[in-house]
Amino acid sequence: MLETEQFEARKRDHITYALKTENEAIGESGLDRVALVHEALPEFNFSEVTMTSCSLDEASATPFLVSSMTGGHSQSSAMNLCMARLCAERGWWMGVGSQRRELHDSSARIEWREIRKAVPSAVLLGNLGIAQVIQTEPGIISSLVENLEAKSMIVHLNALQECLQVEGTPDFAGGLESLARLVKRLHVPVVVKETGCGISQMTARRLVEAGVHAIDVGGFGGTHWGRIEGARAPSESIQQAAAQTFANWGIRTVDSVRDVQNACEGTKTEMWASGGVRSGLDAAKLIALGANRVGFAKPILEAAMKGEAALRLRMELIEYELKIALFCTGSRTLNDLRGKVR
């Protein structure tokens, strides 16, 4: 199989397996154990509630982010365009899927150029894996940012997935140094995220020291790449057997949020939250715990596969749920919600 065909087949597999519930660590995020403090007498009207948020020095109508997801199927371009349009319309940010292919195949850049032209107001965030960042000159990464007119570059960490993927590249030596170099050389902020195994306090401290602008915890409790790669691996392979051993590997989203929040406290680095976020109420809990921005991957993918109307409805529902949580905790703004957890 040609390299591009292999890449596309892998990405299609990822979507197929990500949509299966058994590949989600649902119920493990810790969100069920966090409760917001109900306010029986809010003393203002529901219409006064605002979700306006500010991160990376930019204001937006909501604190939501469509977490980075690679396409790889025949409708992925149309789906990305639809997501970008709705994000622009509703004030969400959108992380694009890994731009790894664009490093070697300039035709892959055209798709995003066209989406950017069609939706100039969308806030798009670039994406690359740490293994690519280590191997790539910051100048080349900068050209990906320019092509996309990206607000920032997200670098994803996916150690478990790279170990269990038959074609994986678990080559992370020099990762922190590469991140520090990228922060210095890029003219946009650098965000570092996990993809479902979370980030510890110690790692967050190292990332803060490297100067990254935001850390998205990408915690355990949602899409799980160990389970997905296990499902993809050839039957009776060692990858398949090891994936079962590591099916519950990761730091729960809520624990990671607390850890990363501690590391970011008093610094300029923002804490973002994702991993198993399935409703506006989940998002509210994470904002109450200190998150600046909250990301959704699988719920958005699922809705987007059904079409524009389904995606709009899902986004509307998430926004409505966050507003209810704000009203019922007596919070007019996201800042008012901070700390209202029991």
Ligand SMILES: Cc1cc2nc3c(=O)[nH]c(=O)nc-3n(C[C@H](O)[C@H](O)[C@H](O)COP(=O)(O)O)c2cc1C
């Ligand atoms: C189909 C699919 C493709 C993904 N591709 C990427 C990617 O290219 N880069 C990345 O940083 N994360 C990628 N992710 C991980 C998500 O951004 C997110 O971290 C993870 O799915 C956990 O969020 P969730 O529980 O809301 O799905 C992908 C997720 C899915 C479901």
